[in-house]
Amino acid sequence: MRPPETNVPPGGLVALLVDAGGVVRQCTDTVRELTGRDREEVVGRPMDELVAAPPGFAEWAGDGGSREFGAAVRDAGGHRVDVDVAMVPLPQSDAVPYLFLLVPASHALRHRQGRALVRALLTQERVGLVLRDAAPDGNCSTVNPGFFGLPASGQGGPSRLVLSDVLVAKDAEVIDGRLREVLRTGEPLVDFEHAARRRGGTADQWVSVSAFRLNDAAGQPAGVAALFVDVTEQFAARRRLTLLHAAANRLGESLDVTRNAEELVAVLVPGFADHACADVSDTVLRSGETSRMEPGMKLRRAAVASADGTWPAEIYQLGDELRVRDLESDALGSVGTMVVPDLAALSDELPVDAERMRLLFPASATSALFVPLMARGHILGVLGLWRGAGRQPYSATDVPLIEEIASRAALSLDNARRYARERDTVETLQRSLLPAPDTRTSAAETAGLYAPASTPAGTGGSWYDVVRLSGVRIALVAGKVVGHGMHAAAAMGRLRSAVQTLADLDLPPAELLTHLDDLVKRLGEGDRSEGRPLAGSLYGATCLYATYDPVTGECHMASAGHPGPVLVRRHSATVSDPVVRPGPRLGRGAEPFDPVELTLQPGDVLVLHSGPPVGVAPEDTPDLGHLHGSALAAARDDTPLSRLAERLLRDLNREPRQEDLALLLTRVGRVPPDRTAYWQLQADPEQASRARELTARQLAEWGLDEMAFGTELIISELVTNAIRYAGGPIGLRMVKDDRLVCEVSDPSQAQPHLRRARTSDEGGRGLFLIAQLADRWGSRYTLDGKTIWTEQTYPSGLG
Structure with missing residues (x-):
């Protein structure tokens, strides 16, 4: 049988098959480069004709065992050629029991190194050589047994096995799939890393696989040669660095306790654990603090993660509450990190009831780690980790890494x-x-x-207010102070107090904002450093001020740099923004504030807000979209605004927001006509008595006869003063609301002053008398003069 043709370079390897009688039966064509003789001249002739030293075939064959030695052969000219010989017995072949491999001495070192390399690959345990054949089933591989922990074959050579016989099926399938791809495409595979866990073992093993296709003499795929390198230690080191890097990057990005707990378990699964949970102290979740682990301490399962995406149903679930017991507090409090390499043994050693064990340990887990989460001397919770079968159990070597991650967390x-x-x-x-x-x-x-921002700054300076004015009127206010946090909240309180003080003067909106702007400028002189406003300054704040009279339906408003309100008419399907031209922000200019007047009907809805500015489409700004939707819902029917506000707040909190938001929903009303009365009087002293008669008649109509005496005195004094000092016409209005309101208007803008009359004075006691009879009184300027008003509470059982 002729051996396959080879392409060995001149002076290369020569292979001889020799029978028991010392006759050469086969040899490679490379014999010509070594001896100068053709293969036909060698085959069939005694081996002794080639041998120069040692003298004879018998000494070359030795005792029949494998051996390597130096020797010499004769070339065709009779010259001596030194060679290195490797004799390999072939006991399975009776016809040709000996294989001699001859290498010229000049090339012997290289071939010895090559043979040593092959022997090392086939015998050492850190590098494995796999020769996968091209069989259709693709399962058969030749491997060096030591690398995979298998005994050597009976002949001392490689073992014929299937990868799935020595590796976990999942790992074997992935690796063999890559080898099949190399066989199909011919593209080499370089440093492909994957798990190569041994069947029946518990230790993790990772290998780096490099492979290339083998072709036969005809250039057809004959198999794949693959080199497996054990990189378990390197992989573990990289995994530790990766975990630390991920923990450093992900932990602390959020300022939410629950979000940080979720990031912690996400970092550890699946690389470090099959299941992980973060049980956080219930006190910590409420922003409190605890000093140490104590029996009875309440923990809440704030975050969970599983490698397969399904949390075990038999143990505590996300959101469940669990209490620390004596044994657990002692173990975690004194030892710190608790390592449980074998959960089966733990159940036999600890005096813990079966139900508690079931709730604490997943059924699939075989080992566990429990790490107390401590920072700045406070115990925040416990980190629980579990590994299942097929993974290396937790040990003391895992503690430094997990404690460093837990410390960061x-x-x-x-x-x-x-x-x-x-x-x-x-x-x-x-x-x-x-x-x-x-x-x-x-x-x-x-x-x-009020909806805080979603940013770390959180609370800002947005605010709203409802101020009760004289008579039955109200003021609706919205504003925003520059900045965030405690300083902004304090500044907002200062600005709101200033607005309430000015509102008590009953000034028109534009005039009130002018006074407020002057106040901010004066205060701003001490709130600036190097030309810049200090934290908590009112400089640059915005304010929208609107007044509403439910008797007439008139609404007046003006703005200092603040967006206008949203208006929806009763039973309307559209939203309109009242035309309010915002003036400069407070403290930033001297331009006048433009007033706007509207007439509102009962059921109309007015929404004041702290932003975003008018002109931004609702679809572009979720806040405005929600606001418009709530305004339309409020105008359609009589649904309580408090219910709509709760729903609106839930919607707003679902979406991130860069700035805080304050909203004031207002559904306006009207005082029924039968609860108001108005008369116009001339500036005639006799009108005082007529005013008293009108007052008494109206009180009787309202069933308030008991209030007639005091009310007549008030009306008589106010009308008399108007006749004496202001002239006519004089307006008298009475309103029966939650309090009895009396108003007297005149064309004079002279402000009345309360003073105490001396016993010798003939007058000066009118306003003092009014102050004694009324619960509140005051005056306000109007475009046509002024109005003096009083409020009286009803006697018990009236009103």
């Missing part, structure tokens, strides 16, 4: 807790400085809400 949790506490404090301050969210008067039904 605990610090991020504590930062989030401290931020949440500070934010809650600021929000509490902000909300305490805002008025009651819901009010209901004859003038309007209102509902206010």
Whole structure:
């Protein structure tokens, strides 16, 4: 049988098959390069004709065992050629039991190194050589046994096995799939890393696979040669670095406790654990703090993660509450990180009831780690980790890595807790400085809400207010102070107080904003440093001020750099923005503020907000879209505004927001005509008695006869003063609301002053008498003069 043709270079390897009698039966064509003789001249002739030293075939064959030695052969000219000989017995062949491999001495070193390389690949345990054949089933491979922990074959050579016989089926399938791809395409595979876990083992093993296709003499694919290198240690080191890098990048990005807990378990699964949970102290979730692990401490499962995406149903679930027991607090409090390499043995060693074990350990877990989350001397919770069968159990070597990650996580949790506490404090301050969210008067039904920003800054300077004015009128206010946090909340309180003080003067909106602008400029002189406003300054704040009279339906408003309100008419399907030309922000200019006058009908809805500015389409700004939707819903029917405000707040909190938002929903009303009375009087002293008669008659009609005496005195004094000092015409208006309101108007803008008359004075006691009889009184300027008003509470059982 002729051996396959080879392409060995001159002076290369020569192979001889020799029978037991020492006759050469086959040889390679390379014998010509070595001896100068053709293959036909060698085959069939005794081996001794070639041998120069040692003298004879018998000494070359030795005792029949494998051997390597130096020797010499004769070439065709009778010259000596030194060679290195490797004799390999072929016991399975009776016809040709000996294989001699001859290499010229000049090339012997290279071939010895090559043979040593092959022997090393086939015997050592850190590098494996796999020769996969081209069989259609693609399952058969030749491997060096030591690398895969298998015994050597009976002949001391490689073992004929299937990858799935030595590796976990999942790993074997992936690796063999890549080898099939090399066989199909011929493209080499270089440094492909994958798990190569041994069947029946518990240790993780990772290999780097490099492979290339083998072709036969005809150039057809004959198989694949693959080199497996054990990179378990390198992979573990990279995994540690990857985990640390991921923890450093992801933990602490959020200032939310629950979000940080979710990031922690996401970092650890599946690389470090099959299941992970973060149980956070219930106190910490409420922005509080605990000093140490104690029995009875309440934990809440804040975050969970599983490698397969399904959390085990038999143990505590996300959001469940669990209490620390004595044994657990002692173990975690004194030892710190708790390593459980074998959960089966733990159940036999610890005095823990079966139900507790079931709730704490997944059925598929075989080992566990429990790490207390501590930062700045406070215990924040516990990190629980589990691994299942097929993975290396947790051991003490895992502790340094997980403790470093847990330390980072605990610090991020504590930062989030401290931020949440500070934010809650600021929000509490902000909300305490805002008025009651819901009010209901004859003038309007209102509902206010405040939505903090989604940014770390959180609370800003947005605010709203409802101010009760003289008579039955109200003022609706919205504003925004520059900045965020505690300083903005404090500045907002200052600005709101200033607006309330000016509102008590009953000034028209534009005039009130002018006074407010002057006030901010004066205050701003001490709120600036190097030309820049300090934190908490009122400089640059905005304000929208509107007044509404439920008797006439008139609404007056003006704006200092603030967006106008949203208006929806009763039973209307459209939203309109009242034309309000915002003047300069407070403290930034001397331009006048333009007033706007509207007439509102009962049921109309007016929504004041702190932004975004008018002109932005609702579809471009989610806040405006939600606001318009709520305004339309409020105008369609009589649904309580408080309910709409709650729904609107939920919608707003679902979407991120860069700035905080304050909203005031207002559904205006009207005082029924039968609860108001108006007369116009001339500037005649006799009109005082007529005013008293009109007053008494109207009170009797309203069933308020008991109030007639005091009310007649008030009306008589106010009308008399108007006749004496202001002239006519004089307006007298009475309104029966939650209080009895009396108003006397005259064309004079002279402000009345209360003074105490001496016993010798003939006059000067009128306003003093009014102050004694009325609960509140005051005056306001109008375009035509002024109005003096009083308010009286009803006696018990009236009104």
